[in-house]
Amino acid sequence: MYDLLVVGAGPYGLSIASHAAAAGLNVRVLGRPMASWRDHMPAGMFLKSEPWASNLTDPQGRWRLDAYCATQGMTARHAEPIPVATFAAYGLWFARNAVPPVDERMVSRVAAHPAGFEVVTEDGEVLHSRTVALAVGVMPFVEMPSALRGLQPALASHSSHHSDLDRFRGRDVTVIGGGQAALETAALLAEQGTRVRVLARADRLCWNDVPPLWERPWWESARLPHSGLGCGWRNWFYAERPDLFRRLPESVRARVASTALGPAGAWWVRGRVERTVEVLLGREVAAARAVPGGVRLEMAGRTGEPLSLETEHVIAATGFRATLDRLGLLSAELRGDLAVAADGSAALGRNFESSHPGLFLAGLLTASAFGPAMRFVHGATFTATTLVRGVRHRLGGTPLAVTPPPRVGWRPAETPSQARC
Numbered sequence: 352m353y354d355l356l357v358v359g360a361g362p363y364g365l366s367i368a369s370h371a372a373a374a375g376l377n378v379r380v381l382g383r384p385m386a387s388w389r390d391h392m393p394a395g396m397f398l399k400s401e402p403w404a405s406n407l408t409d410p411q412g413r414w415r416l417d418a419y420c421a422t423q424g425m426t427a428r429h430a431e432p433i434p435v436a437t438f439a440a441y442g443l444w445f446a447r448n449a450v451p452p453v454d455e456r457m458v459s460r461v462a463a464h465p466a467g468f469e470v471v472t473e474d475g476e477v478l479h480s481r482t483v484a485l486a487v488g489v490m491p492f493v494e495m496p497s498a499l500r501g502l503q504p505a506l507a508s509h510s511s512h513h514s515d516l517d518r519f520r521g522r523d524v525t526v527i528g529g530g531q532a533a534l535e536t537a538a539l540l541a542e543q544g545t546r547v548r549v550l551a552r553a554d555r556l557c558w559n560d561v562p563p564l565w566e567r568p569w570w571e572s573a574r575l576p577h578s579g580l581g582c583g584w585r586n587w588f589y590a591e592r593p594d595l596f597r598r599l600p601e602s603v604r605a606r607v608a609s610t611a612l613g614p615a616g617a618w619w620v621r622g623r624v625e626r627t628v629e630v631l632l633g634r635e636v637a638a639a640r641a642v643p644g645g646v647r648l649e650m651a652g653r654t655g656e657p658l659s660l661e662t663e664h665v666i667a668a669t670g671f672r673a674t675l676d677r678l679g680l681l682s683a684e685l686r687g688d689l690a691v692a693a694d695g696s697a698a699l700g701r702n703f704e705s706s707h708p709g710l711f712l713a714g715l716l717t718a719s720a721f722g723p724a725m726r727f728v729h730g731a732t733f734t735a736t737t738l739v740r741g742v743r744h745r746l747g748g749t750p751l752a753v754t755p756p757p758r759v760g761w762r763p764a765e766t767p768s769q770a771r772c
């Protein structure tokens with residue numbers, strides 16, 4: 352019987368596991384480490400968040416991104432984007448050094464059990480735990496426009512289905528969306544010789560500004576503070592005070608969670624898009640059907656121009672929508688037991704515990720409760736410390752089980768310079 356099973360080994364799951372293990376809990380983390388970053392983002396992408404806002408978290412703050420970069424002879428600097436591949440490698444380094452052994456199996460089912468929870472792995476093993484933290488990230492919540500849902504995968508896909516865009520070399524691709532995933536995917540496609548256009552609902556694209564210098568006169572910092580979610584006091588509040596955010600009325604939280612930090616391209620991708628990508632604005636795909644050689648998109652738009660086009664493939668960079676009904680791994684009884692907010696997200700207590708005692712949630716699923724920080728790696732620090740406090744409280748304050756023996760590589764006392772790379 353475990354104290355805590357963590358489902359998901361991305362930035363949130365690994366951070367939670369690190370804090371739980373350090374607290375002496377008998378914890379096991381399941382899932383392919385950093386899978387979203389290794390398998391669901393195209394090679395050549397960069398992080399939009401600042402390096403200093405992209406740390407996984409351990410209680411001593413040892414296994415930071417800058418420490419990993421130093422082991423690789425790199426320097427993580429403000430306003431210099433980090434490649435996604437480097438970040439994925441950082442997560443694996445963190446997993447090797449700051450977390451007990453990761454069980455790479457996927458979890459297929461989580462159900463309530465008289466002593467806590469029953470967790471079934473993909474190969475059918477049944478594990479028992481007194482508490483469970485679901486840190487399944489973004490992939491269960493992929494959002495495809497309804498008009499594209501009937502098309503074969505050869506004709507339409509979600510941006511997260513691609514770790515390699517090579518198959519689109521020399522072809523014609525339409526990318527739907529106006530956010531960073533759409534714009535960077537389009538830039539990468541254009542740069543490899545794909546004929547590519549971006550189709551966005553908005554009348555104009557938004558671009559983030561180059562961030563101000565790290566070292567600035569104090570009055571500039573006071574007017575426009577840096578935060579893990581960008582500059583300004585509003586972002587600072589979202590980034591630094593998720594606890595206060597949770598005290599806002601539910602309707603305000605839901606609105607902010609779905610609108611704050613909306614679609615925008617990073618400053619460093621702007622020139623790449625403007626040089627190479629056709630952009631069609633103010634248009635929404637109303638219908639799509641297969642035609643010889645590709646797909647025909649019928650668009651609703653405000654411009655009066657011709658409203659259809661043919662393309663060989665459509666990539667929907669249309670994000671993720673985290674609602675409880677999409678959490679297929681929860682048993683129907685357990686899901687039915689959970690209190691749900693009006694926007695379909697879970698109602699959560701102040702320690703990330705759902706209305707079912709002992710079931711904790713983390714990451715995107717918690718953005719309606721704790722704010723936009725939960726959509727980014729930055730929110731992992733607040734989550735891991737708060738959630739593990741909640742688990743300990745649920746378990747009665749002190750861990751009751753014995754921590755499994757450490758394995759090679761699980762040495763929390765090491766310093767990063769001694770770490771396994």
Ligand SMILES: Cc1cc2nc3c(=O)[nH]c(=O)nc-3n(C[C@H](O)[C@H](O)[C@H](O)COP(=O)(O)OP(=O)(O)OC[C@H]3O[C@@H](n4cnc5c(N)ncnc54)[C@H](O)[C@@H]3O)c2cc1C
Binds near residue numbers: 361364384488726
């Ligand atoms: C293209 C793109 C770019 C992004 N860029 C940034 C950025 O620059 N900065 C930033 O802060 N955020 C960025 N994000 C958001 C990013 O996804 C989150 O910040 C971060 O990944 C959240 O971590 P997580 O652990 O919640 O989820 P994930 O990283 O998605 O990890 C979830 C893990 O759970 C595992 N899992 C899922 N289901 C199961 C299961 N049933 N059993 C076992 N394991 C399971 C997966 O295998 C995965 O390893 C980006 C997202 C996208 C799509």
